[in-house]
Amino acid sequence: MERLEVLKTYKIYIGGQFPRTESGRYYMPVNKAGKALGNICLSSRKDVRNAVSAARKAFGGWSERTAFNRGQILYRIAEMLEGRRSQFIEELILQGSTKKAAEEEVNLAIDRIVYYAGWCDKYQAIVSSVNPVASSHFNFSVAEPMGVVGVVAPENSSLIGLVSLVLPAICGGNTVVVLAAEHLPLCAVTFAEVVNSSDVPGGVINILTGSNKEMNPTLSTHMDVNALVYGGNDSAALKELQENAVLNVKRVFAYSNNWAKADAQGLHFVSDLQEIKTTWHPIENIGGATSSY
Amino acid sequence: MATKKNIPVVEWEYAPSLEGTSHIQLKKQYDLFIDGKWVKPSSGKYFQTINPANEEVLSEVAYGNEKDVDLAVKAARKAYTEVWSVMPAAERAKYIYRIARLMQERARELAVIETLDAGKTIRESRDIDVPLACNHFFYYAGWADKLEYAFPNRKVESIGVAGQIIPWNFPLLMAAWKIAPALAAGNTVVLKPAETTPLTALKLAEIIEASGLPAGVVNIVTGFGDTGAAIVNHTDVDKIAFTGSTNVGKMIQKAVAGTGKKLTLELGGKSANIIFDDAPIDQAVEGIINGIFFNQGHVCCAGSRLFVQENVADKVIAKLKDRLNSLYLGNPLDKNTDIGAINSKEQLETINKYIKIGKQEGAEMYQPSCSIPKKGFYCPPTLFTNVAQSNVIAQEEIFGPVLTIQTFRTVDEVIQKANNTPFGLAAGVWTDKGSRIFNLTTKLRAGVIWANTYNKFDPTSPFGGYKESGFGREGGLHGLSSYVKLV
Numbered sequence: 166m167e168r169l170e171v172l173k174t175y176k177i178y179i180g181g182q183f184p185r186t187e188s189g190r191y192y193m194p195v196n197k198a199g200k201a202l203g204n205i206c207l208s209s210r211k212d213v214r215n216a217v218s219a220a221r222k223a224f225g226g227w228s229e230r231t232a233f234n235r236g237q238i239l240y241r242i243a244e245m246l247e248g249r250r251s252q253f254i255e256e257l258i259l260q261g262s263t264k265k266a267a268e269e270e271v272n273l274a275i276d277r278i279v280y281y282a283g284w285c286d287k288y289q290a291i292v293s294s295v296n297p298v299a300s301s302h303f304n305f306s307v308a309e310p311m312g313v314v315g316v317v318a319p320e321n322s323s324l325i326g327l328v329s330l331v332l333p334a335i336c337g338g339n340t341v342v343v344l345a346a347e348h349l350p351l352c353a354v355t356f357a358e359v360v361n362s363s364d365v366p367g368g369v370i371n372i373l374t375g376s377n378k379e380m381n382p383t384l385s386t387h388m389d390v391n392a393l394v395y396g397g398n399d400s401a402a403l404k405e406l407q408e409n410a411v412l413n414v415k416r417v418f419a420y421s422n423n424w425a426k427a428d429a430q431g432l433h434f435v436s437d438l439q440e441i442k443t444t445w446h447p448i449e450n451i452g453g454a455t456s457s458y
Numbered sequence: 459m460a461t462k463k464n465i466p467v468v469e470w471e472y473a474p475s476l477e478g479t480s481h482i483q484l485k486k487q488y489d490l491f492i493d494g495k496w497v498k499p500s501s502g503k504y505f506q507t508i509n510p511a512n513e514e515v516l517s518e519v520a521y522g523n524e525k526d527v528d529l530a531v532k533a534a535r536k537a538y539t540e541v542w543s544v545m546p547a548a549e550r551a552k553y554i555y556r557i558a559r560l561m562q563e564r565a566r567e568l569a570v571i572e573t574l575d576a577g578k579t580i581r582e583s584r585d586i587d588v589p590l591a592c593n594h595f596f597y598y599a600g601w602a603d604k605l606e607y608a609f610p611n612r613k614v615e616s617i618g619v620a621g622q623i624i625p626w627n628f629p630l631l632m633a634a635w636k637i638a639p640a641l642a643a644g645n646t647v648v649l650k651p652a653e654t655t656p657l658t659a660l661k662l663a664e665i666i667e668a669s670g671l672p673a674g675v676v677n678i679v680t681g682f683g684d685t686g687a688a689i690v691n692h693t694d695v696d697k698i699a700f701t702g703s704t705n706v707g708k709m710i711q712k713a714v715a716g717t718g719k720k721l722t723l724e725l726g727g728k729s730a731n732i733i734f735d736d737a738p739i740d741q742a743v744e745g746i747i748n749g750i751f752f753n754q755g756h757v758c759c760a761g762s763r764l765f766v767q768e769n770v771a772d773k774v775i776a777k778l779k780d781r782l783n784s785l786y787l788g789n790p791l792d793k794n795t796d797i798g799a800i801n802s803k804e805q806l807e808t809i810n811k812y813i814k815i816g817k818q819e820g821a822e823m824y825q826p827s828c829s830i831p832k833k834g835f836y837c838p839p840t841l842f843t844n845v846a847q848s849n850v851i852a853q854e855e856i857f858g859p860v861l862t863i864q865t866f867r868t869v870d871e872v873i874q875k876a877n878n879t880p881f882g883l884a885a886g887v888w889t890d891k892g893s894r895i896f897n898l899t900t901k902l903r904a905g906v907i908w909a910n911t912y913n914k915f916d917p918t919s920p921f922g923g924y925k926e927s928g929f930g931r932e933g934g935l936h937g938l939s940s941y942v943k944l945v
Binding site: 291294296297298299300302304306309311391400401403404407408410411412413414416431432433440441442443444445446447 | 593610611612704707708711712714715716723725880895899900904905906907908909910911914916918919920921922924925926927928929931934935936944
């Protein structure tokens with residue numbers, strides 16, 4: 166007798182836990198061949214709020230980790246993803262990719278995570294500055310994470326789009342609430358499992374599946390979200406996010422890169438989500454000793 | 459002879475030391491500066507700008523409308539496409555240097571007009587506003603042909619036409635903050651000064667005219683909020699830069715949504731100034747005074763919330779009250795004056811509204827006994843003690859010489875209190891302990907931290923806020939990114 170396969174229940178990821186949506190709702194995306202991908206959580210507004218709370222709670226600890234430690238943890242995500250290559254490839258194929266495209270996408274995702282792991286302790290030196298003010302002060306500007314970042318993942322990509330937007334955000338010490346690609350959600354959920362086994366503290370990355378149309382307003386009007394990253398290509402949806410962002414002056418970044426390209430990565434995806442803080446301090450200017458001895 | 463703690467104190471007045479106004483050149487009427495020419499407003503309307511220190515009319519200024527803005531944007535677009543964006547960067551730099559020099563040559567005139575139009579003290583206009591404005595042009599001039607060094611691994615392009623709307627608290631300085639980096643990066647400009655303080659921007663237009671800058675590169679359109687809205691909503695403007703209140707900033711952010719225009723906002727603040735018990739108290743008191751009473755408190759980054767460690771609170775407050783009594787309030791043109799005039803009647807009403815609310819909320823008010831000129835708009839320096847974190851006066855931006863004082867015991871407590879605001883523009887920390895300074899500068903969510911100093915500005919130093927204090931930076935290397943397109 167043929168062995169009966171054990172099917173996976175796809176869940177959402179909030180605060181390091183895998184609950185199903187509190188609403189109990191589901192939706193059933195289908196692939197090009199008309200095959201149902203599974204019962205996917207149709208997350209609710211309440212799930213979005215829970216995820217934002219978890220992200221805020223995690224922000225202090227994550228942003229205060231040493232840069233070195235963040236780099237180690239990001240690299241660990243790549244290691245864990247590498248170990249699950251075949252699962253991601255299968256899911257991509259199920260969602261409509263060719264085998265070759267699926268393999269390439271997973272390879273690129275792993276490499277991109279390693280790329281951003283490397284940035285963790287380097288971007289600061291490049292985007293910071295010491296400023297030669299015309300007074301007796303020591304003045305320097307450093308980069309600091311913006312806080313909780315809402316990420317609307319690209320609709321046309323299951324894995325690489327999500328990775329390309331999430332990694333630079335957390336590389337820079339932000340925490341994220343991600344709305345996964347609505348019709349290609351499988352890799353987002355599996356990526357959450359990778360994250361959960363990678364020493365990433367709970368709440369740093371939160372991933373929700375469901376209807377973007379339903380969740381966007383809650384995410385973009387939430388007063389505890391500091392910035393939004395929009396990876397889609399729907400100008401009406403972007404406008405809605407930008408208008409809602411006004412409530413608490415959220416920073417909104419819209420990227421329309423082709424993430425499958427090897428060069429669709431860079432320092433600016435990290436530095437866009439950084440605030441610049443400038444500190445002044447007087448320099449003591451008394452005494453006779455000079456540096457000309 | 460009065461006595462204080464049984465020590466006789468000589469009460470003496472400073473002899474007035476008025477800055478002369480005979481050398482300044484103000485026209486009775488100013489038109490709009492569009493395409494290198496002085497143009498009458500299409501509505502034919504003009505409005506008066508007055509000296510808030512005595513309510514006398516200084517001049518009449520054109521009220522620009524949508525049509526005028528359209529003309530200005532067209533001129534800016536033409537200048538951008540045909541001249542400014544294709545000019546060698548080093549030549550662009552030389553024009554900006556030239557503007558800086560001409561401003562220096564006319565510094566005294568600019569300072570006096572600034573004081574007349576804005577009510578700020580001549581000491582401040584002369585020593586801070588005008589030199590900083592000149593230096594801003596000097597600083598950014600040099601960036602024009604070095605932009606590729608600022609953005610590693612990116613290709614730098616100009617954006618196009620920048621629409622810029624500036625406030626009334628630092629009229630010339632804000633014009634410099636906006637225009638200098640925009641020009642250096644190769645953009646052209648349509649700038650609207652605030653309605654109560656248009657004169658120094660118009661003098662700057664005269665300087666720009668004299669500099670030989672190609673027509674249309676800088677256009678100055680005076681007017682009111684609807685003039686600004688016309689700039690924000692113009693479809694051929696590529697970038698909006700706004701400095702002003704958070705409310706108006708939000709309206710602009712909403713108007714710009716979905717248009718693809720680039721936006722930077724420098725908005726309001728409610729900045730914390732934190733005094734620890736080991737701070738050099740006398741210097742800290744000076745820092746508190748400078749933090750909140752500089753420019754009559756019309757400063758977005760004013761240290762308007764004072765947090766004093768409980769065990770030194772009595773001492774600090776007593777010294778503050780003492781110091782308040784030695785502040786000289788009066789004619790801004792007098793070089794002795796510490797506190798000048800409130801910028802407008804409207805702003806004075808806002809400040810008085812908040813003072814009333816503060817008293818109603820149960821906070822204790824202290825004002826020194828000082829004589830207030832009969833004409834003009836003045837507000838004595840004001841302290842509130844017994845202030846709760848939930849009080850309106852501790853939460854909302856007053857934009858006047860009003861300080862709320864709260865106390866704290868521990869470092870964690872004061873970090874929480876200081877960050878408990880929708881704003882995040884600036885903060886001050888006073889302590890002798892270096893490690894504590896770095897702890898606080900790291901944890902305070904604000905764009906500028908002054909440690910053992912306050913209200914210092916420099917063209918090389920980026921300025922701008924976190925959270926609802928806006929986004930983008932002005933000044934320094936980081937100020938460039940607001941005016942470039944990276945590809």
